[in-house]
Amino acid sequence: DTEVTQTPKHLVMGMTNKKSLKCEQHMGHRAMYWYKQKAKKPPELMFVYSYEKLSINESVPSRFSPECPNSSLLNLHLHALQPEDSALYLCASSQALAAGGDTDTQYFGPGTRLTVL
């Protein structure tokens, strides 16, 4: 089973709202990722959690706040977003192999389409 689930599928929010995106995997993976994807562009990495610790933050604005409550769950808390933050937000997970892990395949969820008004 290579399923990663994301909720909600669609989200519309105002610039003053606070919302959260959720991601879940039950593959025993120890690395989880958030990506942002604008239309007709490749995904851009935002955050990486490895063994439930934040290992990479790609200089993402603080209005995006990730959280990894346990090895199966990943949240992205949103606050005071801008219209330019409207995008498809993809979650992914992988086994997080040790160094030499070029074979570590990332499996993606279906994404959350976010619209900021």
Place this chain on the structure above:
Amino acid sequence: AQKITQTQPGMFVQEKEAVTLDCTYDTSDPSYGLFWYKQPSSGEMIFLIYQGSYDQQNATEGRYSLNFQKARKSANLVISASQLGDSAMYFCAMREVYNTDKLIFGTGTRLQVFP
């Protein structure tokens, strides 16, 4: 410099024909992995196939095969017997052994399969 280059923004193929999507890469790492993903209009990124830099044989997964030419630094995806459901965006990606948490994507190729 671009680490992953996909020079074909769009490709057309007739149903049941084979099609090759190009991907070239640039790395000085001796060990790396190459991946292809399919993204239909629904948005989900679907993993298709993986090729390791030390693999002697080209990877195959059903109708997908990866034409790996290490000296040329190319990793082209070949889809045989195209189906209408193959219409999607296809991304080539690379993971370097010393940068294992990051997947570097190309700009993608949009494939359209027509009857």
